[in-house]
Amino acid sequence: MDTEASIESFVTSEQVESPLETPETTQVAEPEPQVSEPVTEEALVPQVLLPRWGDNKESEWMYQIPPRDEDRDMWMNEWADFVIQWTQSKGLHVLSVSAFIKEPPFRDMLGKVDAFRLIGNALVDKGVAEWLDDKKRQLRVYWRPLEEWADLVYGWAIETGNLHLDVKSIIIQEASREFASLPERDLHQVMEMLVDRKVAEWVDRKRGAILIRV
Secondary structure, three states, rough: OOOHHHHHHHHHHHHOOOHHHOOOOOOOOOOOOOOOOOHHHHHHHOOOOOOOOOOOOOOHHHHOHHHHHHHHOOHHHHHHHHHHHHHHHEEEEEEEEEHHHOOHHHHHHHOOHHHHHHHHHHHHHHOOOOEEEOOEEEEOOOOOOOOHHHHHHHHHHHHHHEEEHHHHHHHOOOOOHHHHHHOOOHHHHHHHHHHHOOEEEEEEEOOOOEEEEE
16 A cells, blocks of 8 residues: 555544544524613603592693582592592601692692692591691691501510600601601600500600500
């Protein structure tokens, strides 16, 4: 056998068998880049809680005080029910006239100050609000009765073992609790309710400090 032919055959065989010399390689598919959804302007706008009749463009007549007494009474009660819903959604206990005239949807009303007082009167008549000043500029809205707040405070005290309670420490130290946002005067009343129920006793009545009984 020719020596050159043998060498050529050997070299050719080595080139075929070596994986480094294989011309075709396996292609690994690259993962498709994930495309995030674009943030629209609507998503950035905070959602406004609206009454069931919509905004002033949908129901213009609901954004002005009706001239007839019978229509006005119905109008006041409809808005009063919405104010309870609105203040609860905000965790707001005191609604001022200055907030009312600036906050949607109330700011779209005609005669906003008069509307605030009429709606406030309707809430007072329902027994779920009271005026905090003679000029009717601040309205305390009871979207949850104080009796229920007393139940919540008592249940929390028993569950957590915080049996020594006082108004100031609740407001400052328990700020994340829903009841801590109650007006200080209301928290004093809650403490008094718990004492009247005989599930607590006074430690310092002036300070609103009680000891829960177990």
